[in-house]
Amino acid sequence: MNKVLLGLLLGGGLGVLDGLTAWFTPEVRKDILGIVMGSTFKGLVAGLLIGFFARKVASIPATIVFGVLVSGFFAYLVAAQMGKYYFELMLPGALVGLITGYVTARYGKGGPARNPEGRPA
Amino acid sequence: MRALAGEDVGRLARALRAPDLSGTRFLLLREIGRGGMGSVWEAEDPELARSVAVKVLDLPDESGDLAARLRLEARVLARLEHPGIVPVHDVGNLPDGRPFYAMKLVRGERLDAAAARLATLPERLRLFLRVCEPVAFAHARGVVHRDLKPENVMVGPFGEVLVLDWGIARVLSDAGLERQGRTGAEPAGEAAQTAPPAAGTAAGSVLGTPGFMAPEQARGEDGVDQRADVFALGALLAALVGETVPAGRRLAAIVARATAARPEERYADVPTLAADVTRLLDGEPVTAHRERAWERAARFASRHRVALLLVAAYLAARAAILFVYGR
Numbered sequence: 001m002n003k004v005l006l007g008l009l010l011g012g013g014l015g016v017l018d019g020l021t022a023w024f025t026p027e028v029r030k031d032i033l034g035i036v037m038g039s040t041f042k043g044l045v046a047g048l049l050i051g052f053f054a055r056k057v058a059s060i061p062a063t064i065v066f067g068v069l070v071s072g073f074f075a076y077l078v079a080a081q082m083g084k085y086y087f088e089l090m091l092p093g094a095l096v097g098l099i100t101g102y103v104t105a106r107y108g109k110g111g112p113a114r115n116p117e118g119r120p121a
Numbered sequence: 122m123r124a125l126a127g128e129d130v131g132r133l134a135r136a137l138r139a140p141d142l143s144g145t146r147f148l149l150l151r152e153i154g155r156g157g158m159g160s161v162w163e164a165e166d167p168e169l170a171r172s173v174a175v176k177v178l179d180l181p182d183e184s185g186d187l188a189a190r191l192r193l194e195a196r197v198l199a200r201l202e203h204p205g206i207v208p209v210h211d212v213g214n215l216p217d218g219r220p221f222y223a224m225k226l227v228r229g230e231r232l233d234a235a236a237a238r239l240a241t242l243p244e245r246l247r248l249f250l251r252v253c254e255p256v257a258f259a260h261a262r263g264v265v266h267r268d269l270k271p272e273n274v275m276v277g278p279f280g281e282v283l284v285l286d287w288g289i290a291r292v293l294s295d296a297g298l299e300r301q302g303r304t305g306a307e308p309a310g311e312a313a314q315t316a317p318p319a320a321g322t323a324a325g326s327v328l329g330t331p332g333f334m335a336p337e338q339a340r341g342e343d344g345v346d347q348r349a350d351v352f353a354l355g356a357l358l359a360a361l362v363g364e365t366v367p368a369g370r371r372l373a374a375i376v377a378r379a380t381a382a383r384p385e386e387r388y389a390d391v392p393t394l395a396a397d398v399t400r401l402l403d404g405e406p407v408t409a410h411r412e413r414a415w416e417r418a419a420r421f422a423s424r425h426r427v428a429l430l431l432v433a434a435y436l437a438a439r440a441a442i443l444f445v446y447g448r
Contacts, residue, residue: 021443024443025443087442091438091442092435092439092442095431095434095435095438096435098431098434099428102427102428102431
């Protein structure tokens with residue numbers, strides 16, 4: 001699968017799962033549909049950007065850093081809109097970006113990125 | 122009259138053994154090895170200002186069989202143009218009538234010595250795959266080496282692999298080459314099985330090296346084909362990974378299939394063996410071993426351990442946030 005499509009699908013998929021974790025917070029459970037939709041949209045956009053970055057840059061570490069920054073920034077925007085939950089939203093958001101960045105650069109096709117052993121990915 | 126000292130006798134014997142290269146363009150330097158049919162000498166080619174290795178027939182050969190075999194070996198090498206096969210530069214006869222051929226002087230170390238310096242299993246497997254390449258190439262040209270062993274594979278200073286000593290190679294399919302080899306000798310295949318034994322090679326009417334020789338080759342059977350080399354490569358693989366490296370079931374299964382007693386139970390050819398070793402390197406299932414569910418899961422976890430660790434880190438962070446903040 002090419003890096004852009006992989007980043008898009010992975011970002012979206014992880015966004016859905018990340019949004020669904022709101023189920024465990026009773027005070028926001030009634031808003032879960034909106035949370036999941038927002039989280040999914042955020043994941044899709046971040047995944048798309050990460051995919052393009054991974055295709056452009058032949059580096060797994062650089063893509064990971066980019067993924068953390070992009071996803072962390074989007075989580076910050078959501079938290080800033082709510083005015084609270086900065087840490088609770090940004091930490092998992094950044095981890096989702098880290099996973100998306102690594103998996104997209106490591107397993108996606110269509111770019112010269114290499115795996116940690118130096119063999120073509 | 123003074124009696125000759127031991128070292129004098131040794132010097133005299135070496136001088137008598139030394140081939141007379143006066144009729145050739147090469148200048149003899151020193152002996153560097155001995156094979157089944159003859160000795161190998163380092164020589165200088167003044168015209169091209171380079172060192173070469175000269176292989177000279179060394180055994181009595183009244184019938185001319187060995188001379189024909191040496192020429193055949195030179196022709197086989199000349200036809201196998203591959204970076205992993207030592208190239209022949211010249212062939213001819215010495216003033217005393219013995220045949221010789223000059224080839225590239227290979228500098229480096231034996232395969233087992235080179236492998237011993239490699240710390241990891243993947244490095245050794247990749248080295249093994251480089252040995253497979255010239256052997257598979259020779260098979261594609263209808264030539265079976267029949268004496269693959271660590272001594273006959275050299276690894277150069279830049280990691281290049283060269284397969285040496287094609288002296289008992291068997292020509293399977295190149296009719297022209299085989300016909301030329303019969304001049305004054307048996308058919309190419311038969312000659313290999315009736316030629317005098319090589320130094321360090323099993324005695325009797327069978328040529329090869331115990332431990333690396335396929336059972337059908339050891340029995341002197343007709344019809345030895347490329348699967349004899351598959352057997353030798355399997356033994357070579359076992360020797361390369363050694364006891365210091367944990368082999369694992371899948372690698373053991375590859376070695377077992379390659380070295381199966383019956384040729385039809387082995388890999389059909391070298392590319393198939395190499396493909397399984399490549400799959401092992403890439404963390405994919407190998408054809409030699411049917412995995413159980415837990416083995417498949419362990420291989421998946423090993424292959425994707427970084428991604429799994431990241432997912433675990435995410436889940437741990439989520440759980441910690443739920444536990445600490447209740448959200």
